[in-house]
Amino acid sequence: MTAAKVIILMGVCGVGKTTVGRKLAAAVGGSFEEGDAFHPPANVAKMAGGQPLDDGDRAPWLAAMAAGIGQWLGRERPTVLACSALKAAYRDVLAGGRAGVAFVHLTGEPDLIARRMAARTDHYMPPTLLPSQLAILEAPDDALTVAIDRGPDELAADIRRRLGL
Numbered sequence: 001m002t003a004a005k006v007i008i009l010m011g012v013c014g015v016g017k018t019t020v021g022r023k024l025a026a027a028v029g030g031s032f033e034e035g036d037a038f039h040p041p042a043n044v045a046k047m048a049g050g051q052p053l054d055d056g057d058r059a060p061w062l063a064a065m066a067a068g069i070g071q072w073l074g075r076e077r078p079t080v081l082a083c084s085a086l087k088a089a090y091r092d093v094l095a096g097g098r099a100g101v102a103f104v105h106l107t108g109e110p111d112l113i114a115r116r117m118a119a120r121t122d123h124y125m126p127p128t129l130l131p132s133q134l135a136i137l138e139a140p141d142d143a144l145t146v147a148i149d150r151g152p153d154e155l156a157a158d159i160r161r162r163l164g165l
């Protein structure tokens, strides 16, 4: 099996992709990439205004990250991308059949995620959008799935060990 070079931490908003992803990237001596930074400004404005994105909104965002992944696969050290990747079709765009791309699905009880989102003060994503994300989530059956009811350091260490990084 090809060792993962791009690890995509996926899951609904507020599940901890950024927090855990930064720690995982640091632990493996790799790079961290923030999926939120690839959105066109109109997407961010839409979400900040309380409207969920649709497939058309997400298309340019996914294409931009897929292009990035093509470059990151050439890096010497692994890259960790925080990206919701909620639907199977989105994951197909991101991976593009390329070896070396691995998905890790962060999962948790909706109440726990909602509480963490409510406590977060530095993010455009309103907690009211969590149900829409849970509604469209297509959980992968071939990804490493990790429950978020532990601290971020422990989660990052567990993911690192289970991916053999």
Ligand SMILES: Nc1ncnc2c1ncn2[C@@H]1O[C@H](COP(=O)(O)OP(=O)(O)OP(=O)(O)O)[C@@H](O)[C@H]1O
Pocket: 011, 012, 013, 014, 015, 016, 017, 018, 019, 020, 036, 082, 084, 116, 117, 119, 120, 121, 123, 125, 148, 149, 150, 151, 152, 155
């Ligand atoms: N394992 C954890 N234990 C406790 N708090 C956590 C944990 N993971 C994340 N948090 C906190 O929960 C909030 C949401 O985490 P974070 O912003 O990393 O999620 P995200 O999945 O990247 O969100 P989004 O998709 O909306 O960008 C943050 O305030 C973060 O500090």
Ligand SMILES: O=C(O)[C@H](O)[C@@H](O)[C@H](O)[C@H](O)CO
Pocket: 012, 013, 014, 035, 036, 039, 052, 053, 058, 083, 084, 085, 086, 125, 133
């Ligand atoms: O697919 C989507 O609707 C978006 O990617 C959102 O998930 C946000 O970018 C992100 O999670 C910020 O909270």
